[in-house]
Amino acid sequence: MIPRYDQSKPKNYSSFLHIEETNPDLLDPERKRPKLADELEEDLQDLADPRLAITQGDSAQQYAQASGEKLFAPTVQLTGHQREVLCAKFSPDGKYLASAGYDKLIFLWDVYRNCDNFATIKGHKNAVLELHWSLDGSRLYTCSADKTVSCIDVESGKRIKKFVGHTSFVNSCHPARRGLELVASGSDDNTTKIWDMRQREPVHNFESKYQVTSVTFNDTADKVFSSGLDNQIKVWDLRKNDVDYILYGHTDTITGLALSPEGSYLLSNSMDQTIRCWDVKSFVMGNRCVKIFQGNSHGFEKNLLRVAWSNDGTMMTAGSSDK
Numbered sequence: 001m002i003p004r005y006d007q008s009k010p011k012n013y014s015s016f017l018h019i020e021e022t023n024p025d026l027l028d029p030e031r032k033r034p035k036l037a038d039e040l041e042e043d044l045q046d047l048a049d050p051r052l053a054i055t056q057g058d059s060a061q062q063y064a065q066a067s068g069e070k071l072f073a074p075t076v077q078l079t080g081h082q083r084e085v086l087c088a089k090f091s092p093d094g095k096y097l098a099s100a101g102y103d104k105l106i107f108l109w110d111v112y113r114n115c116d117n118f119a120t121i122k123g124h125k126n127a128v129l130e131l132h133w134s135l136d137g138s139r140l141y142t143c144s145a146d147k148t149v150s151c152i153d154v155e156s157g158k159r160i161k162k163f164v165g166h167t168s169f170v171n172s173c174h175p176a177r178r179g180l181e182l183v184a185s186g187s188d189d190n191t192t193k194i195w196d197m198r199q200r201e202p203v204h205n206f207e208s209k210y211q212v213t214s215v216t217f218n219d220t221a222d223k224v225f226s227s228g229l230d231n232q233i234k235v236w237d238l239r240k241n242d243v244d245y246i247l248y249g250h251t252d253t254i255t256g257l258a259l260s261p262e263g264s265y266l267l268s269n270s271m272d273q274t275i276r277c278w279d280v281k282s283f284v285m286g287n288r289c290v291k292i293f294q295g296n297s298h299g300f301e302k303n304l305l306r307v308a309w310s311n312d313g314t315m316m317t318a319g320s321s322d323k
Contacts, residue, residue, distance in 0.1 A: 083102035085101040086129055086130075087306070093137055094111060096108055096111060106124075119157050121152055124142065125146040128143070129144060129170065140154055144169075148163060149173050149195065151197065161197055163183070163193075163195045168189040170187045172186040172214045173215065174215055174217060180196060182221060184215040186214060186228070187212055189211075191205055191206060191208065192205075192208065192224060192234075193205050194224065204224075204238060206243075208234065210228050210229035211228050211229050213254060214226070214255060214256050218259065219259065223237055223244060225266060231270070232246050235247070247268075247289070249289050250274070250276065251270075252271035253271045254269065254270045258309055258316075276291070277291040277292075293318075305321065307319070
């Protein structure tokens with residue numbers, strides 16, 4: 001882990017300069033450095049916004065206490081992966097971060113304190129393309145270019161279930177929010193499969209004409225959303241074992257899907273440079289697209305850029321190739 005705020009190069013701190021312009025009394029006027037821990041402790045009591053104080057060393061603890069935050073620093077850089085990182089997810093309680101990518105490894109990070117990498121999980125034989133936590137944070141669900149889907153126990157770091165059945169790269173996976181322990185997966189073999197943790201073979205297999213790039217369940221886990229190279233979002237009914245309806249609107253490959261926390265809206269990220277918000281409540285008639293967002297971009301790499309909601313459902317974020 002390398003903090004963005006490097007003690008050896010204080011003049012390079014972007015937020016340090018901001019403090020110098022807005023709150024010069026936080027700095028030692030002679031040496032142009034953050035005040036020492038004992039000096040800062042007294043100043044923090046008078047600050048209207050103590051989060052502006054950038055601390056170093058032992059002062060980081062005072063920063064955390066004064067601001068009510070527990071992060072090591074406002075911005076940190078986590079290092080350890082040897083190749084590109086393709087996915088990262090915070091645990092439901094926000095204490096841990098899981099990341100994975102081309103190096104076939106899953107890293108678990110402690111978000112607070114020193115942001116340590118406390119576990120490295122092996123098992124996949126090719127790039128890990130997506131991962132998700134279970135609702136209680138005890139398990140991780142991952143899919144890989146090795147054509148498999150895995151369920152991993154976080155405490156032991158061991159794989160407790162391996163789903164084999166796809167014949168090509170598995171681009172996406174997602175666990176059900178409630179009900180039976182189900183996992184959906186979408187693959188380059190043009191199929192969306194539903195797996196039951198109690199069984200070895202998939203309990204549902206939905207065929208598409210083109211590769212499937214993203215999948216997710218609805219809130220009640222009786223329907224599955226899948227998207228891919230056909231620019232459509234198919235809604236599969238697990239009871240009917242067939243398509244319930246199709247969402248049209250995107251004009252290029254859809255790379256990511258995310259259901260809102262309360263289960264009423266679906267976000268989709270597409271290579272047509274737009275993010276759409278869909279109303280997926282069961283009683284809605286007519287056009288379900290309620291909002292179109294622009295600003296993110298997809299580059300020549302054609303990566304599967306994802307999309308996500310904030311915990312309260314008021315904000316969203318999306319991957320973009322513009323760095």
